[in-house]
Ligand SMILES: O=c1[nH]c(=O)c2ncn([C@@H]3O[C@H](COP(=O)(O)OP(=O)(O)OP(=O)(O)O)[C@@H](O)[C@H]3O)c2[nH]1
């Protein structure tokens with residue numbers, strides 16, 4: 277089985293990538309399996325910029341093909357925030373629950389129809405010997421009035437999918453992996469890189 281390195285420390289992402297890549301005959305390793313203390317400063321202004329930075333940094337350590345994900349939530353009524361700051365929205369100490377509470381507070385007086393949001397995932401693939409590729413996947417939804425469900429991670433409990441009448445955290449991992457921004461980005465990568473899959 278071919279192995280791919282995923283340049284992430286986020287175990288929620290790792291679990292999703294493990295399932296998504298297993299369907300395609302790959303096994304994955306993440307930064308949590310690598311014996312180096314690597315910290316990458318995510319200072320780009322776009323998801324794509326941060327994803328490339330993560331992937332290219334890790335290629336330097338491993339010499340393998342590396343996939344990195346930079347992702348987050350864009351809320352229309354907040355002019356696209358939290359965006360690239362999604363992980364650190366409520367403070368530098370990453371805390372999903374505090375992020376969700378802050379988001380619900382910011383949207384306290386915003387009506388249902390104005391709560392449109394999208395998840396965005398930039399996937400960068402860096403190679404030891406050719407230029408980095410980037411694709412973007414999205415998933416459209418709305419911010420719920422209160423958190424519901426306990427699957428997934430991050431903003432999943434407050435991300436409401438209108439056609440499913442459920443939050444992302446109320447879906448099983450299989451259901452999320454059919455429609456998520458991460459799954460959509462990976463489908464694009466697969467279309468553009470048939471020979472690689
Ligand atoms: O509800 C969610 N469902 C998702 O599917 C999802 N994908 C991303 N996010 C949010 O966006 C941040 C990413 O920031 P991010 O790309 O910098 O990742 P991270 O810092 O957690 O790990 P790393 O990959 O950088 O090591 C995460 O922490 C989450 O808050 C999600 N929330």
Ligand SMILES: [Mg+2]
Pocket residue numbers: 318363
């Ligand atoms: Mg990060």
